[in-house]
Amino acid sequence: MKTEPAPGYDVVVVGSGAAGLRAAIAAAEAGRRVCVVTKGSLLYSGASASANFSYCASFGHFGAEDTPEAYAADILASGHGLADPALALRLGEDAGREADLLEGWGVAWKRDPAGRHQLATFAGHRFQRAIHVGLRTGKAVMVALGRRAGMLGTAVRDHSVALQVLLRDGVAAGVLLLDLRRGALVAMPAGAVVLATGGNVAMYALHSNPDEVTGDGIAIAHAAGATLTDLEFVQSYPTVLISPPAARGLHYPTGRLLGFGARLLNGNGEEFFHRYCDLPIQQATRDALSRAIVLEAAAGRGSPRGGAFVDARAVAQETLRNVHFEGYFRDLDIDVGRDWQEVAPTPHFTLGGVRIDRDGRTDVPGLLAAGEVAAGLHGANRLTGVALPESLVFGAAAGRAAGAESRAPRDIQVDTPxxxxxxxxxxxxxxxxxxxxxxxxxxxxxxxxxxxxxxxxxxxxxxxxxxxxxxxxxxxxxxxxxxxxxxxxxxxxxxxxxxxxxxxxxxxxxxxxxxxxxxxxxxxxxxxxxxxxxxxxxxxxxxxxxxxxx
Structure with a gap:
């Protein structure tokens, strides 16, 4: 088996979701030659495009207390003592700036007639911070990033599976790829490498992500000698449908409906959340909802398939229409305003991964990471609406750092299993x-x-x-x-x-x-x-x- 050489780049970004494209843009804006490697197709690979609704940032709409520091404090509180204060503060400070850049690149954030952002409320956030583009926020962000990366001349190597970060004297010096389009095993030299490969939740039979989210970056970073942390933490989305079979795995937006009169019920038709948490259910974060459902089922009071029921019959029809994700429920003849829906938690977001500093650096020189493959920001739980800003803020930071630290790419010897x-x-x-x-x-x-x-x-x-x-x-x-x-x-x-x-x-x-x-x-x-x-x-x-x- 021969390895073919490939042209070298100042920065090679592995992954083409929001974090990867934002890193590529930042490095290209610094004058670096950049290549994005993706195992699928640009704009269609990864989980970012499936982000349906929100991007949380602090815009100061609610007075002197609505600050980046307050946003960071909410992240720290959600992380159960394990979220990194430096990373949380960086996200709080930069998320609004990144949202403004996205708007300049074509993302049409919804605004009210006075020109202010339309804001939504999520549990765990003290203030309304969630801006959005209706139910297509992730897609709008990805289109804008793809357009901007193209304008900057970013190269793309699609349908290429990254297998290994190649090292020279302990420094990241390139990436080994299986290039399916060309039918070759390729060694691509790089002055710096950014891993933005997403998480690992496709390792479960039932999960909420694309099946390609298989932990590649975690495995690659581990093999390269990078330090990993918080690997035991995988956040669940608390309510996906588990019945009927055709709908199994679809997100059910319980968190958005609980504030409008929906109820979470056990197999006996009883409300039960109060047994596991002192907060009102409308303020419950994802980990609290998930914990209540699985513990109630473990106590023998779950639904027939081991979950719980959501009763949304008291929710106004107009509200229900707004949460029918792209007609999925209607297409499957599911009437959430008529019938109880059977739901259960399922793995949704990888909280652990590659340990980074506030600029996305790992402890392997020349290797950086951003987005869901990286760890430290969230600790033991993630606030709703923080995934997209995390990708943008730390993608930009990693791209800038990679551009600043990039060495001239050189041919590399390939030693690989x-x-x-x-x-x-x-x-x-x-x-x-x-x-x-x-x-x-x-x-x-x-x-x-x-x-x-x-x-x-x-x-x-x-x-x-x-x-x-x-x-x-x-x-x-x-x-x-x-x-x-x-x-x-x-x-x-x-x-x-x-x-x-x-x-x-x-x-x-x-x-x-x-x-x-x-x-x-x-x-x-x-x-x-x-x-x-x-x-x-x-x-x-x-x-x-x-x-x-x-």
Whole structure:
């Protein structure tokens, strides 16, 4: 298996969601030659375009107390003691500026007749901060970023799967890619590398993200020697539909309906949130709602499929029409104003990942990270409406830092285990008689994570999950592509992607086993309370695990 050289760039950005494109724009505005690598198509790859509604920023509309510092304080409160104050303050200070830039690039934020932003309220925010473009905010942001990146001459390498950050003397010096369009394994030199690959929640059988969000960046950064942190924390979206089967996994906007008269009910038709939280349910953050639903089901009072019901019959019809996401509910003949809907929490956002400073730097020189692949901002829970501003603020910071620190790209020697992995998957003996197929292996991984390392865990469930992940690992050498060659070999790409997903899954399960308490999005049935002893971060670098005070 040969590796082909590719033209070098001052900055290579891996990932083409909001964080990746914003990083590319910032580096290009600094005069750097930039290439964006994406395993899908530009503007259609990643989770950013699926952000339906909001972008939270502090605009000072509510007087002297409505400040960036207040926004940062809300983030810190939501993070259960583990959110990084420096990162929270940076987001509070820069989110409004990034929103104004987006508007200049074509995002038409909704405004009232007086020209002020139309603002929405979300739990955990002391002030209204959520600006939006109706129910297409993520798409509008992505179109604006794509247009701006194109105007700056940013190169794009699409349908290319990043496999490894290549190092020279311990410094990030390039990226190893499987270029499916050209049918080649490519070593692309870089003066600096920005990882913006998103999270890892596609490692679950039921989740709320695109299936390509498989933890690539977490696995790549770990292999490169970067420090990872908070890996045990994966936030759930508290209410996705689990019935009827055709609607399984669709977001149900309970948080937006609770303030208009909707009720959250157990399998007996009883309201139950008050058993698990002292706050009014209208002020409940995502972790609190998720915790209440799974604990009520664990107590034997859940809905038939292990969740809860939402009764929205008291909500005004006009309000209900405004939350029918793009007609999905109507197309599936779901009438939320007539019937109770069965819902459950499902993994939604990766809170842990690559440890960064306020400029997106990791502890590997020349390697930066931004967006959901990075960690530190949220701690143990994320406020609603912060994902998009996080991507923009830290994408811009990482892009500027990468541009400032970029070294002249040079040819690199490729030392990689991926040659053997690709050769094995393309063996002429494939498909092998009796060998597992890709769907079986990926399905086994996702089922293991869903059953034992999902919203509610225990030491026993996590140990069982790790044992099942070992079985998945044993399948990997026998997985074979039924298509010869590299060009447009999507099955080969999924086989290699499964290796990243397995690495990210194992990192998460191990960290979740070590943290023997419940905090924020991390819920242990055998340790149901927060433990002050665990007001600290787990740090993972290579095979070593350390603890650091929050």
């Amino acid at each position: 991926w040659h053997d992995a690709i050769a094995a998957a393309l063996s002429p003996a494939s498909p092998r008689c009796g060998a597992p197929h890709l769907g079986e292996a990926a399905g086994a991984l996702r089922a293991a994570m869903q059953s034992g390392a999902g919203v509610l865990t225990s030491a026993a469930s996590l140990r069982a999950t790790l044992a099942l992940l070992d079985q998945v690992e044993a399948m990997l050498p026998r997985l074979a592509s039924r298509q010869p060659g590299l060009r447009l070999n999507w099955e080969l790409a999924r086989i290699l992607e499964l290796r990243h997903m397995l690495a990210a899954a194992r990192l998460h399960a191990r960290a979740a086993l070590l943290r023997d308490e419940s905090r924020g999005a991390h819920l242990r049935l055998d340790h149901p309370k927060e433990d002050p002893r665990w007001l600290r971060h787990l740090l993972v670098r290579g095979d070593a695990v350390a603890e650091a005070p929050a």
